[in-house]
Amino acid sequence: MSDESPLIQSLRGAVEAAPEDVPLRLHLAQLLLDAGRAGEAIVEAAAALQRDPNNVQARAMMTRAVGPPPPGPAAAPSPSSGQAPHAPEPGFDWHRAEDEVAGIVEPRFVTGPPDESGAAGTPEVPLAAGGDDDPGATSPWDVESAGGLRLADVGGMREVKERLEAAFLAPLRNPELRKLYGKSLRGGLLLYGPPGCGKTFLARAVAGELGAGFLNVALSDVLDMWVGASERNLSSIFKTARRNAPCVVFLDELDALGGKRSRIQHGGMRNTVNQLLTELDGVGSDNEGVFVLAATNHPWDVDSALRRPGRLDRTLLVLPPDDEARRAVLHYHLRERPVAGVDLERLARRTEGFSGADLAHLCETASEYALMDSVRSGEPRMIGMADLTRAAKELxxxxxxxxxxxxxxxxxxxxxxxxxxxxxxxxxxxLL
Structure with missing residues (x-):
C-alpha cells in the first residue's frame, strides 16, 4: 500500500520470508494495530495463533484487535439530523472478522441450549469422561496390551529382573503362598536411573508377565491449565485402572508430576501431588490388582510422602545396560542394516556406560559413515567394524x-x- 510506513513494509517482507517466526509476526500485528488497521492486525494475530495456539501475547493481541474501538470524543447530535446520539459510524466489518478467525480463536463464552422459555442456558463446563459426574461415558484413557512382551525379551539386567520378580510377579504366580503370607496384590515401585536405559520398556515387560493391561501416563495426560482439572484427570486415570484390573499404571517423569511440595510455589501443583497421594492410598476405592510403576531420572526431587510404605515404597535402580544387554541392543539396531565383519562382543566391551539410546545413536552414526562413503565412491558398501569403532570413539x-x-x-x-x-x-x- 502506498500510504504504508517503511517499517511496516519491511516487516511484511520479513514475515513473508520467515512465515513461521511468531514474534516477528506479532510485532507486525502490533504496528498495524497502532496504525488503526485492526482488520490486518487480526489476520496476523490469527496466523500466529495457528502456529502457536498457546501463545499468550498472540491471544492478548487478538483480544485487543477484535474488541470494540476505544471511545472518542462524542459529537453533539444535531436536532435536525434525525440520527441517534450513539449510532456507530461505518468502519470495521466485524462479521467478516469473525469468519476469518473461525476455527482458530475459540469463543470466549459458550452457553448451553436455550431452555423452554427461549432464554440461553447457563455456561456449560465440560466434564472429564469416566468421572463420577459422567458414569456412562467412556474413559479417554487407553488401556493397552503389552503385546506379548516378557522380561525374557529384555537383554541382561539380571538383578533388575530379580527385584521385579520379587516385587510383583512371584505373588501373582503363587496365589496360595500369597494368601498364606498375607501379600497384597497392590503396590508401587519407583524405577530411577539415567535417561535412555529402558525404564518404560521394563514396565511394559512387567505388564506382559502379569497378563495385565498397561496404562502409560505422560505428564501431558495429567497437567491442565484449568484449576482442579489436573486432579480430576488423575482420578479418572486410576478409576480406569481399577475397572480394568489387573492393570499396570506407568507414571513417567514422576519428579515433574510429584515433585517436593516444599519447593512448589503454585498451589495447583501442590493439589496435584496431594491427589496422587490419595489415589495411591486408594482412599474410598480398592486398588487391589492395580500395580503402580513410576519412573524418574531425578528421584531426589520426588516428594518424600510418595515414597513412604504403602505407596511407591520400593525403589529400583535401572542402570545402563550391562555387557549382555549391550550386545542385544546392538544386534537389534543392526539386524536390518547391511553389516559385515562386526564383532558384537568386542564392540559391547568398548561401549561400557552407554545407554540404550546411546547405542542406537552409535549404530545410526556408523550407518551415516558408510552411506557417505558410498555416495562419494558411487558404490554401496557394507557397514563394518571400523565404522562402529569410529562412532564409539567419537560419541x-x-x-x-x-x-x-x-x-x-x-x-x-x-x-x-x-x-x-x-x-x-x-x-x-x-566414579567415586
Whole structure:
C-alpha cells in the first residue's frame, strides 16, 4: 500500500520470508494495530495463533484487535439530523472478522441450549469422561496390551529382573503362598536411573508377565491449565485402572508430576501431588490388582510422602545396560542394516556406560559413515567394524552427566540407605 510506513513494509517482507517466526509476526500485528488497521492486525494475530495456539501475547493481541474501538470524543447530535446520539459510524466489518478467525480463536463464552422459555442456558463446563459426574461415558484413557512382551525379551539386567520378580510377579504366580503370607496384590515401585536405559520398556515387560493391561501416563495426560482439572484427570486415570484390573499404571517423569511440595510455589501443583497421594492410598476405592510403576531420572526431587510404605515404597535402580544387554541392543539396531565383519562382543566391551539410546545413536552414526562413503565412491558398501569403532570413539555416553549429579546425592544425601545400590555401582565403575 502506498500510504504504508517503511517499517511496516519491511516487516511484511520479513514475515513473508520467515512465515513461521511468531514474534516477528506479532510485532507486525502490533504496528498495524497502532496504525488503526485492526482488520490486518487480526489476520496476523490469527496466523500466529495457528502456529502457536498457546501463545499468550498472540491471544492478548487478538483480544485487543477484535474488541470494540476505544471511545472518542462524542459529537453533539444535531436536532435536525434525525440520527441517534450513539449510532456507530461505518468502519470495521466485524462479521467478516469473525469468519476469518473461525476455527482458530475459540469463543470466549459458550452457553448451553436455550431452555423452554427461549432464554440461553447457563455456561456449560465440560466434564472429564469416566468421572463420577459422567458414569456412562467412556474413559479417554487407553488401556493397552503389552503385546506379548516378557522380561525374557529384555537383554541382561539380571538383578533388575530379580527385584521385579520379587516385587510383583512371584505373588501373582503363587496365589496360595500369597494368601498364606498375607501379600497384597497392590503396590508401587519407583524405577530411577539415567535417561535412555529402558525404564518404560521394563514396565511394559512387567505388564506382559502379569497378563495385565498397561496404562502409560505422560505428564501431558495429567497437567491442565484449568484449576482442579489436573486432579480430576488423575482420578479418572486410576478409576480406569481399577475397572480394568489387573492393570499396570506407568507414571513417567514422576519428579515433574510429584515433585517436593516444599519447593512448589503454585498451589495447583501442590493439589496435584496431594491427589496422587490419595489415589495411591486408594482412599474410598480398592486398588487391589492395580500395580503402580513410576519412573524418574531425578528421584531426589520426588516428594518424600510418595515414597513412604504403602505407596511407591520400593525403589529400583535401572542402570545402563550391562555387557549382555549391550550386545542385544546392538544386534537389534543392526539386524536390518547391511553389516559385515562386526564383532558384537568386542564392540559391547568398548561401549561400557552407554545407554540404550546411546547405542542406537552409535549404530545410526556408523550407518551415516558408510552411506557417505558410498555416495562419494558411487558404490554401496557394507557397514563394518571400523565404522562402529569410529562412532564409539567419537560419541560420549549421555549418562556421564547424570552420574556426575547422582554421585553427590549418593555421597551426601543417602538417607536410610536409599542409594546404596547406586554407591555400589559408582565404586565398581571407579566414579567415586
Amino acid at each position: 560420549r555416553p549421555s549418562t556421564d552427566a547424570w552420574f556426575a549429579t547422582a554421585r553427590n546425592v549418593a555421597l551426601y544425601a543417602n538417607e536410610g540407605g536409599t542409594y546404596d545400590d547406586l554407591l555400589a555401582y559408582l565404586k565398581k565403575r571407579k
